Amino acid sequence: MFAGGMALGATVASAQDTQDGAPAAPMQRIEVTGSRIPSLNTEGSSPVTTLSAKDIKIDGVRNAEDLMNNLPQVFASQGAAISNGASGTATVDLRGMGAQRTLVLVNGKRLPAGSVLSTAADLNQIPSQLIRRVDVLTGGAGAVYGSGAVAGVVNFILKDDFTGVELEANASGANHRQHNDEAAAVVAAKGYPLPGNRNFDGKRYDFSLLAGANFADNKGNATFFVSHRHTDALLQSQRDFSSCSLGASDPGFACSGSGTSIPRVGAFTPDASGNPRRYVSATDAYNFGPLNFFQRPSDEYNINSTLHYDISENARLYSEFNFHNNTTDAQIAPGGIFYGQQATIAYENPLLNAAWRTALGLTRPGQTVTVSVGKRNVEGGPRNNNISDMSFREVLGVKGTVGDWSYDVFGQFARVNHNDRSTGYFSTRLIGRALDVVPDANGNPVCRSFLNGSDPACVPYNLFKQGGVTQAALDYLSASGSTGGFTQQSVFGINIGSDLSRYGLKLPTAENGVGVSFGYEQRVEKLSYEPDYENQTGDLSGAGGASPAVAGSYNVKEAFGEVRIPLLDNMAFAKRLELNGSYRRSQYSTDAKTNTWGLGLDWQPVEALRVRGSAQRAVRAPNIFELYTGQSVVLAGPTDDPCEGSAPKATQAQCANTGLPAALYGQLTENSTNQYNGRTGGNPNVKPETADTYTVGLVIEPTRNLTITLDAFKLKIEDAIQSVNAQSVFTQCLTTGNPLYCGLIHRDQLGSLWLTTNGYVEAGTTNIGSQGTSGLDLGASYRMKLPHSYGGLDFTLNGTYLRSYTVENLPGTGSYDCAGLFGATCGTPAPKWRHKARLTWSSPYNFDMSVTWRYFDRVKNDMLDSNPQLAGELDTQRDDHLSSRSYLDLSGIYRFNRKLSLSLGINNLFDKDPPLASSSSVTGSYGNGNTFPQVYDSYGRFVYANLTYRF
Template identity: 80%
Template sequence: MAVAASAALAQEAAQAPMQRIEVTGSRIPTLNTEGASPITTLTSKDIKIDGPKNTEDLMNNLPQVFASQGAAISNGATGTATVDLRGMGAGRTLVLVNGKRLPSGSALTTAADLNEIPSQLIQRVEVLTGGAGAVYGSGAVAGVVNFIMKDSFEGVEFQANVSGSNHQQHSDEVQAVVNKKGFPLPGNKSFDGKKYDFSLLAGSNFADNKGNATFFVSHKHADALLQSERDYSACSLGASDPGFACSGSGTSIARINSWTPDASGNPRKYVSATDAYNFGPLNFFQRPSDQYNINSTLHYDINENARLYSDFNVHLYTTDAQIAPGGIFYGQQATLSYENPLLNSAWRTALGLNKPGDTATVTVGKRNVEGGPRNSHISDMSFREVLGVKGTIGGGWSYDVFGQFARVNHDDHATGYFSSRLITKALDVVADPKTGKPVCRSVVDGTDPSCVPYNLYTKGGITKEALDYLQAAGTNSGYTQQSVFGINLGNDLGAYGIKLPTAENGVGVSVGYEQRVEKLVLTPDFENQTGDLSGSGGPTVPVAGSYNVKETYGEIKVPLLDNAAFSKHLDLSASYRRSNYSTGSNTNTYGVGIDWQPVEMARVRGSVQRAARAPNIFELYTPQSVQLAGPTDDPCGGEKPKATQAQCANTGLPASLYGKVAENSTNQYNGRTGGNPNVQPETADTVTLGFVLDPMKNLTITVDAFRLKIKDAIQSVNAQSVFQQCLTTGNPLYCKMVHRDSLGSLWLLQSGYVEAGTTNIGSQGTSGVDLGASYRTKLAGLGGLDFTLNGTYVKTYTVENLPGMGEYDCAGLYGPTCNTPTPKWRHKFRTTWSSPYNFDLSLTWRYFDRVKNDMLDANPLLAGELDTKRDAYMASRSFIDLSGTYRFNKKMALSVGINNLLDKDPPIASSSSVGSSYGNGNTYPQVYDSYGRFVYANLTYRF
């Protein structure tokens, strides 16, 4: 369980002689493990108790961590697993391994990929949420996660893990609406979504214990889990007061304008209540994956002042991201002629084709259920090498000189799509002059002899040959590359007599230089670059760029008082970093902190820090393109718009089209996104103030208030917020960013979109309080009990999308604008019984406060018309975990456990409210336990 580092390290200090170490947040080697900024620590024992055997789940269990990319995301998956401290975005959390930064996760994202870090190899994790930009550089705006790995192992250790979900379907509310719709419901699941992994760790000292070589290899496999396997995700929920209803996509059976074929092949009116397609069940709730990790560490003491060290790792991760079938998504425009032999007289009349030579431009849709689902096969292979020398030189100066190189090769291959450029050809059908049979016009005129007609007008009229012609695949490939050179020097200057007469310890200093080069290349094929894959969300544009940064930094820690009245210890610290980027940006980051222990049982700590983050390659160099990145609703659509004609006119809708804009049943609209070479670095001010209390033996309590404010934040403009402001206020600042197409929509044509590109938005920030507690007591003859608590109260979570727009507060909210839930209170409380009978037993309570729909907020930047009262809140959740470990002997141990012991369902909401990229299956599986009861077992054998 995560507790304050000061408490955990103090316990370790009682068991072993103190030595100079480097604690996350400072590069000054010191005997004093306490500091001005709060650090949360997880040990290898905590990791084993938590049960999940991947690093992503381990981090998501911490209250300070918010949802990010992971295995529960299928639509929009990057294939990576990222960590997001304080909800400021994964790109603002710096991830380190043994104090050295990880590279960008893939060619699709610059955030580090936690899949590169096998949980079995972790010795401990240190999480610093107070900001550490001056110590570690760009990326540490919200904090630092430092994974300390096992690198001096002796012996051989084998681990085998197996886990899966056990779930009883008991969502009566959703089962009722699914039954009403006539969709299938799943039965109870005894053990699905299975995962297993095996690892081997081996190490040995050599050269009379001057060196150590440690080797690790592992393989992990995860089975797929579909949304159809849980009752609460058996259909995509829509709004229908007073509760839910099964909704779906308007792209389902063949649809031409408002017509669809009946059983006789004649046109009838499309009825969304019965004809909409249930796209949810085929989406992956848990993506299947295979993962291989190889790690090798080596160190050799050349002499007493120099240690040569190496850290090498290779990581291969493959996964499939499956979503519902593609096809011709409703909105595709096509021109039909009277001469089309697939049209009978009823169809011609319905489409206004009255005589030879007549043509009609129609809106077409047809889900490719005959061809199967869309799938993106993602593969990432990374390797990373760190080589350095560290030790001490004259006068007690510690040094570390290192070089680091890392590269991640990315490939994804998408299948199950139609080619947009071929659709229009396959729909433009005429009679063959020789045979009279239906053929493509492009066959007759010779422009495309391979074309095969696609028959939308008769049920069962689609042939395999037509599918073979239309189906298309797309590939993205690329890589991200990082090289780092660094040198660091540090010392306690007390040896030189540099210390205050009121202090026992000398002044500590650390100085260093670092040079880093970042490069990223993403190369889509023709189909992706042109957006030719129908239903892919828009074109994937090529990205290529690089930059280098040269940085100098320094730290100082000045002990002011030791063993004085009302001051057992009083330290003052400061840090500064200057960064010069090849892109022309120069940043200054700095911080000051105080650590005061007035009496033995109490300590006060605080810090003020300025961090800076320069734009990354995506934010600088991604070309502008229209994607499905627009607002989550257009109340001007449909025959009976929810917005008034005057409001819709604000958004550019002509009066002649009011009530005539095609409604988008999936609430997916276009946004124009991309990078911006003129974007400037963002700055962040972080303030922390807290105290540590040891009021009695074996009891430690930590309370730390925090406030983080990012100014000129580098971010995409929130399209929903911009559109809502234009709709309700008519402010030209926002309305000039809304562009309707010639049909009045924001989705039918590429010319309809809301501007949502990268810029320096106004601001983003959060404030709150972290609470930690740890208590240990002995039970007479029965071992001991440990109680630990880690909780976070979020007071504010504010965003200002554009300068001068005003800000809104998402604390305690979720929904179309705030997206992922931000519970005001979240905690993890654990009780562990360490018995004298070779086994330990732990009970953990994880709690999430309820969240309100942001459209119910009084702030006009959030307020909107809620489609259903059922979406007003996502209820609070408590998850109970039980785990135990039995040690057969010194060599073998077995750990078993059940997370979500009571099989609680996650809170659910309709698809119009669960609109963010981290929403899936009518809930947020990256936030809540969403698969049911999770059962696991771990066998460890050492020899």
């Protein structure tokens, strides 16, 4: 019914594709995502958006990550465009409530935690070539599927009954003309290199083989799939708008950078003669952007196999196995000694000349001075994190029918092994020794630790002349780190269901009987994260802080049930009226006990109109990370400290609220990177969070070929398990002096929140006040035949209006609304309107053509909001908003014959750049390259070709 392959209401396609693309016979029974009750129809009280294999081909995406990000109900999450802070996974976040609140299923069964770095499922485990369809339920389904389905469920239905052989080859990449005149002008003015036009970069290649056959007189089927995908790196230096880190400078942008740059000692840096001169941030700052990855390189292998065999007409034995291995590199600019490192320099240091001693105030032997120092390790190259995740998952079960009862009994085991290795770092432990330099008996510079024998390997690191770094010093300071670990999931479940008509459970006003489903599941989750010494102690300079080891497990036993009660059928103003309910009782080994329920009503007063609504109570218990991660000080603090510098933006009274002594006002060292410390970690005392979800919708079919859906949604999470927002805490303390907030701010002995690990803002896991969202989903589908046998046109629309996106950071302190905003507190853009519209021409000439319009509404900087929890002082009005974006995609498929087809397409046809903001406003985990590449098209025009051969 929904043309073009995109179902926009609570209905999924009732036919599946065969090998040659022709419709197969309708399925007799379909399990709808959101319910386990077998049904002859697929309508329900909660909205389900369905994407078919045809949609995937038209979109031109070759991974589940990009497929999901194209939906307006999905917010930015971990993915290939993240380098600094990458987990190596790709996750999906429905409604922006956090990826940990979206449950990902494959054929109705859970995926495990994707990594020891992220408890959310890794979409990289799901090859796009194998997807038959994707069901996205955004009405909440905690009672049906359990914890993790707070915001909704994404269910990937994979091909499991294939016959024949199918080969696919795909090549894609970016074709980009550098045309951002504003950014290019500031890059050129700074003297940085500008890239030329790119014909084909950021390339991706994949190859796959799908084979299957029936056996035992068609009682069984075995399907096998194998694929390899390679992705090239894309550097920020390859786009003009990301060739430097943009900074605030009215009336427009300017290139900024990091204060950790050329050798810097206090307020001085060496000139060409080795004498001190004043450090000038406008000219001496380091341009860290070009070496950062805009797209991480990766190599990925997938192996999937499915097998089913009908033991009898009442029992089918089935098995699913998948293996996945993904290796990727996350590269960022070189590390080194980050400015703010405290070093004690003695008058006797032989690396000093007279000018340096005078500049540092060293006037007599025996005198020392402690100053901030810094030096970017350009000699050693960029920092790199090589991440490898290997997973396997096995499901074994038997399902069938006994009389009128259906059943499914299964066991499932999944494990993800993780390894990563970080290189290009200095050892924080050794930096102090390499900077503490004294003369030996012959007056040569040596480390004090070398002279006294405490560290015979120490080599002096020379900050007092350009080119003073020796290879021996570099070798001494260089450090690397590694982490390992695994996540593991075991599930046993049984589910039975039936239509109870034969038992007389049918209302006289209804044609169908009461449907029921109930079952039991037992699940065990384990996680072990094992960082080495360097990572556990935070010894890697510039790695963001210490990474404590984490180990833990829990199990949960759950009983659940559903009921569907047809109330009225084929009566006046009630062609159909149906009530459904669900309930789940969960008992965790952590002593948490939760009750989850759902109610829904589906009313069809006339043929052309359906009214549906649901109410859901979801309860999510804390996961292993949220319970057991140790406390550590890392770069998770606020994004600005207006009390820094010789002319602070905040008043002395405001800074005093944050714990700054009056004597240090106007004396704080400025942080050029806008990165401050937060103390993070788990909390064994957090209690489960509860979420209430409400949906009310209309499905309107005024004509046979037109369907319109309208679904209003409201979701609110109480006692949300979340890290405290450090920026919000700092802003509230600064402006109000509220001790509830100010008690969470700890300045170090230097008055800073970044120079030492004693300065930080509390940002650990707790039950924050609340988090919620509301809005309206709009869907439309229209099909028409063209005259003169020219084929047909299919139109589909999927849009979301975001009415509110609220957060109450601490209980009882009031909330703020991030709908239509981005910035220091709200982070990733939350457009009030997003849509995806598609027009497809199905021609009679073995050729189909589609044009797709993707739209993102304008978003405003959160500092311009009137809410005092958000309001702040913008450094430049150029950061006041991110402009709206419209992207047009063009695709076509030509079928040479029943065996061979070719798909070609161009996404972002007009090569539009993403909207830009300065680095102080592009904050959060998903900001990169002066924009948000997990939200907007950031690589330029994207060209792809796919060749499929079946035999």
